[in-house]
Amino acid sequence: MNQPIDEFSLISNFFKELTSQQDVAVGIGDDAAIINNKTDHQIAIATDTLVASVHFPGDASAEQIATRALCVNLSDMAAMGATPKWFTLSLSMPQELVSTEWLQGFSQGLATVADQYQVSLVGGDTTAGPLTISITVVGEIPIGQALCRNGAKPNDIIYVSGTLGDGAAALHQLTESTLKKNDRLIKRFYQPQPQIDLGISLRDFASACIDISDGLIADLGHLCKASEVTALINSQALPIHDDIKQAFSEQSINWALTGGDDYQLCFTVPSNQQVEFEQWADANNFDVNAIGNMIPLDHNQDYLKIDNQTVSITAGGYSHFK
């Protein structure tokens, strides 16, 4: 039988400072948080759970776990074009981890990301159990401007932000102990950059949007299915970092297509807005690349074609460290 975790003092001691008071009428320390509403906005809600040895290696530091957990959740807000505002944390942890050092590291990791993206922790729940971090992020979006998955139309141009395959390459490094660690990749894994600013700007341009958590094929497949269109992808256009092309020339295309954990945005822009969008992205230093275009869904319901070959959208999925 474990010793009970004293939830009240855990939350007060380690997480209370993460609640800033902007729009928060009642923060941590009551039965629920109370937050103020904007009248011309809708509310966006997304939730995501990370389990030790499934979503991060068992030897990850407390700070790494925390930054990854919050970044991954914020990415869902980016994909909707929402401005993240508040989040709740459910932290289930084994008794042997309950130390001031671990909790300070975890809290510090959360604070780093929360500060960067200006989100406030408004609710916390800690309990004894296997290490599992569940975060729910709540954001705001002007009424009717959410970037949904189902808005893509034939002829729309398909874009991705940043580079693809970094998540898979990082995973490969983390699981192959003999490989020299590449700091850029380790940071991409533990602190992927949710594309919040891009998502907000895309309200003006994008017809549909999704974040790439399970791999381009899987996630773009979801978008195509929701929009009832077929994506034609040019594999030569996939943005892959030079490091990865050089070090892993054989795997890199496959990682870019099916590796998860990139947390970049994949989105569509109507072709008549292509020029304006690309000029805007260039002027504002957003790293986006066109990788293909949409066509009407064929009678076989092939949602994805890469270099004119049909592919299954069931590829991709979870990463496991066990």
Place this chain on the structure above:
Amino acid sequence: MNQPIDEFSLISNFFKELTSQQDVAVGIGDDAAIINNKTDHQIAIATDTLVASVHFPGDASAEQIATRALCVNLSDMAAMGATPKWFTLSLSMPQELVSTEWLQGFSQGLATVADQYQVSLVGGDTTAGPLTISITVVGEIPIGQALCRNGAKPNDIIYVSGTLGDGAAALHQLTESTLKKNDRLIKRFYQPQPQIDLGISLRDFASACIDISDGLIADLGHLCKASEVTALINSQALPIHDDIKQAFSEQSINWALTGGDDYQLCFTVPSNQQVEFEQWADANNFDVNAIGNMIPLDHNQDYLKIDNQTVSITAGGYSHFK
């Protein structure tokens, strides 16, 4: 290495029907849910996690686990006087549980409670891992009417709803396999009744409110600490069900004071509203009982006195089934 869980079809197959469209602009199936705002309301957010063998016995049925998880979370809304509206679910489950039967049972349990309290599932996340259920409930409350913990004043009357000690008695039955099971208690454990209607009505009466999840002493202690007052409790006034008084005469008072899992409300009403409140409760069939009153906090910071004896507020805590 586990087989991956196909999250997309899990959510679609088993949980999608739980999203009703009331105020939900975008439900399950996108990166985040989008919900509509009321202009004259604030938003209440609370989160709670249940871990197998910590918060429920390992042999609990899928339906029992689901009803308990949602009821426990709704109880936090009741304690704030909020109207629960939407919830997200993070379900981490071991591969061996992933069966149609288990998932249908779990979904049915959620649906039973969601229908009863008119809340919609708006976000879901399922992953491989130890059985852990984390729910975040979002509700609404008219601006400025939340029932906080810190509003109690000297002379306020202290009330509790329902009966106390049922949760502890149920736990005792669940862990002592030789005892004859009492159906009322088993239901109180797996489907505690969040006091939503009472909480909403208490906006007109209560100066402070908390739900009793960790036991009266622990939770009333939190309320007293937040309000900086001392509670004088009369142990003879504690409402205890006759079944429990008779079957467990020795333990019953202790269970009522320190046993958790009751999910009743403990709240304070200014003494000049006592008569009006009790008449209202009587007329509306709310089962509430005065158990004591508040006095100014003494210089020793004794937050709780039971029959004039000082008690520590650290009593109570988690239940473990391991």
